[in-house]
Amino acid sequence: MSTTTTSDSRSREKAPAGERVADWADGRLGIYSLAKANMRKIFPDHWSFMLGEVCLYSFIIIILTGVYLTLFFHPSMNEVQYNGSYVPLQGQLMSEAFNSTMHISFDVRGGLLIRQIHHWAALVFLAGMFVHMMRVFFTGAFRKPREVNWVFGFLLFVLGMFTGFTGYSLPDDLLSGTGVRFMEGAILSVPIVGTYLSFFLFGGEFPGGDFVARFYSVHILLLPGIMLGLVVGHLILVFYHKHTQFAGPGKTNNNVVGMPLLPVYMAKAGGFFFLVFGVVAAISAVAQINPIWAIGPYRPDQVSTGAQPDWYMGFSEGLIRVMPGWEVNLWGHTLVLGVFIPLVIFPLVLVAIAVYPFLESWVTGDKREHHILDRPRNVPTRTAFGAAWISWYFVLLVGGGNDIWATHFHLSINSITWFVRIAFFIVPVLVFIATKRICLGLQRRDRDKVLHGRESGIIKRLPHGEFIEVHEPLSQDGLHTLTAHEQYMPAEIGPMVDENGVERKVPGTQRLRAKFSKGFYGEGNQIPKPTVEEYKEITSGHGHH
Numbered sequence: 001m002s003t004t005t006t007s008d009s010r011s012r013e014k015a016p017a018g019e020r021v022a023d024w025a026d027g028r029l030g031i032y033s034l035a036k037a038n039m040r041k042i043f044p045d046h047w048s049f050m051l052g053e054v055c056l057y058s059f060i061i062i063i064l065t066g067v068y069l070t071l072f073f074h075p076s077m078n079e080v081q082y083n084g085s086y087v088p089l090q091g092q093l094m095s096e097a098f099n100s101t102m103h104i105s106f107d108v109r110g111g112l113l114i115r116q117i118h119h120w121a122a123l124v125f126l127a128g129m130f131v132h133m134m135r136v137f138f139t140g141a142f143r144k145p146r147e148v149n150w151v152f153g154f155l156l157f158v159l160g161m162f163t164g165f166t167g168y169s170l171p172d173d174l175l176s177g178t179g180v181r182f183m184e185g186a187i188l189s190v191p192i193v194g195t196y197l198s199f200f201l202f203g204g205e206f207p208g209g210d211f212v213a214r215f216y217s218v219h220i221l222l223l224p225g226i227m228l229g230l231v232v233g234h235l236i237l238v239f240y241h242k243h244t245q246f247a248g249p250g251k252t253n254n255n256v257v258g259m260p261l262l263p264v265y266m267a268k269a270g271g272f273f274f275l276v277f278g279v280v281a282a283i284s285a286v287a288q289i290n291p292i293w294a295i296g297p298y299r300p301d302q303v304s305t306g307a308q309p310d311w312y313m314g315f316s317e318g319l320i321r322v323m324p325g326w327e328v329n330l331w332g333h334t335l336v337l338g339v340f341i342p343l344v345i346f347p348l349v350l351v352a353i354a355v356y357p358f359l360e361s362w363v364t365g366d367k368r369e370h371h372i373l374d375r376p377r378n379v380p381t382r383t384a385f386g387a388a389w390i391s392w393y394f395v396l397l398v399g400g401g402n403d404i405w406a407t408h409f410h411l412s413i414n415s416i417t418w419f420v421r422i423a424f425f426i427v428p429v430l431v432f433i434a435t436k437r438i439c440l441g442l443q444r445r446d447r448d449k450v451l452h453g454r455e456s457g458i459i460k461r462l463p464h465g466e467f468i469e470v471h472e473p474l475s476q477d478g479l480h481t482l483t484a485h486e487q488y489m490p491a492e493i494g495p496m497v498d499e500n501g502v503e504r505k506v507p508g509t510q511r512l513r514a515k516f517s518k519g520f521y522g523e524g525n526q527i528p529k530p531t532v533e534e535y536k537e538i539t540s541g542h543g544h545h
């Protein structure tokens with residue numbers, strides 16, 4: 001018996017080191033069963049599914065570079081004299097925050113590059129989130145069961161905006177100081193509590209000596225901490241729900257067709273991470289961003305010209321720049337509507353997109369799970385709403401850069417302001433109408449393709465002299481893809497009087513819902529997809545070229 005034990009332990013010793021480590025870890029963490037259950041998980045393939053990855057990798061790059069910056073950045077507003085290697089500013093008084101950012105840029109090895117990568121990655125991160133959010137929106141990937149994940153994502157977008165804002169405020173340069181002053185003005189416009197809020201945030205009169213230190217803890221700890229938790233939750237939910245897929249042969253609401261996470265997606269994801277890192281690093285190496293030495297340290301009595309926030313904050317700036325400077329005086333108190341109204345509209349612009357999934361599920365009354373994505377054209381009202389929202393956002397962005405537009409295109413700043421004021425109301429409506437028409441047009445084209453095949457461009461002359469274009473019938477796969485979508489019927493409220501002629505009470509919400517539903521799915525808002533009978537009749541010879 002003792003011999004068996006010895007030979008057992010001997011054969012164990014012979015196991016490769018990697019296996020032994022894996023065994024050790026498995027005995028304590030249970031990683032084998034965890035990996036077995038998840039590593040072979042299947043993910044579908046489509047180029048647009050990489051957008052979430054771009055967000056993930058740029059977030060990781062931001063954290064890595066951010067940690068490096070914390071090693072050298074001093075979050076303090078103590079006044080110091082600059083004695084670094086950038087000659088034009090030598091001898092100038094500035095905050096320690098500005099001084100240390102100058103130090104990072106000119107004296108720390110690799111400091112400027114890391115600063116630039118941090119800043120560029122932040123821009124890419126927010127742009128990535130914007131486009132990823134639109135991918136999810138236009139394909140209907142937010143429908144049940146992914147509504148909560150949509151909200152997680154939306155929170156990430158908003159928190160990302162504020163993390164960026166607190167980040168670019170840290171160097172305490174003239175540009176970012178102007179941005180913080182702008183925020184202070186907005187807070188002051190809040191009736192009754194505005195002044196108290198501002199004093200609370202800045203620890204007294206603006207700018208005071210505290211805000212950099214406060215923004216610092218918010219920037220490196222509070223907001224990224226919450227975001228990290230949300231990202232982990234977001235990815236767990238992506239795993240748990242399984243990824244959606246586009247309609248196609250063999251793909252149903254109950255399966256996922258694609259490749260396994262290990263090895264295929266792990267290898268792809270690893271490569272893609274380095275690609276994103278490489279591209280951001282290359283941009284950061286050649287394209288200068290936020291040259292604080294050219295802008296100078298912040299002084300509350302100065303404003304730099306052409307001051308612009310980072311792009312994702314531009315729409316809020318636009319709201320204030322184009323708003324008429326209205327003011328009302330009530331009982332000796334001034335209410336600055338010119339700033340307060342934009343402050344109220346700012347969250348509404350964002351909330352409009354956040355609540356949309358809930359509005360849509362209320363209108364459709366659809367309680368089923370959806371794992372097959374929509375083609376944007378097949379849901380014209382949603383697509384039109386999304387396009388209108390984007391146009392609204394970009395109109396405001398033009399407002400935020402009204403001075404830049406004016407100087408670059410030799411236009412009057414007042415004309416641009418008036419353009420944005422009018423466009424704020426008109427452009428989203430026009431975009432809505434145009435997008436809906438385009439979607440309906442594309443649906444008609446799909447219908448035509450299914451029934452008559454693809455136009456081949458080959459013209460034939462028949463014996464009796466008639467010219468016809470040869471249409472190539474679609475493959476079965478093609479037919480399936482173009483006809484797999486469902487078409488809802490509009491919700492009806494039914495007759496307003498019952499069989500005894502007594503008026504039925506219909507709650508206002510029901511009526512509203514019926515109205516919306518008609519707008520989404522009523523006549524003229526979707527093109528009926530071809531039925532099997534129609535297809536059979538046409539392809540059986542009659543009327544078919």
Ligand code: HEM
Pocket residue numbers: 048049050051052053055056057059129130132133136141142146149150151152153154155156157231234238242243244245
């Ligand atoms: C830190 C930011 C974010 C990261 C790291 C992230 C990451 C990801 C990844 C890797 C996926 C799977 C691949 C893909 O479909 O692209 C995904 C899916 C998803 N994301 Fe995000 N995302 C972020 C922000 C957002 C935002 C802003 C929204 C929307 C408001 C959002 C909503 C969703 C939804 C609903 C899915 C599931 C999509 C599906 O199964 O088709 N995410 N996210």
Ligand code: HEM
Pocket residue numbers: 062063065066067069070073101104115118119122125160163164166167168169170171219220224227289290
């Ligand atoms: C979503 C997350 C984040 C975003 C969007 C973001 C964005 C930014 C931006 C735009 C700047 C200004 C850079 C400049 O031009 O000087 C900045 C500065 C800074 N960030 Fe972040 N950041 C994020 C997370 C972090 C994290 C996690 C850390 C640290 C662990 C960090 C540390 C710093 C430091 C120390 C500075 C000041 C130094 C400097 O301005 O060069 N950041 N951040």
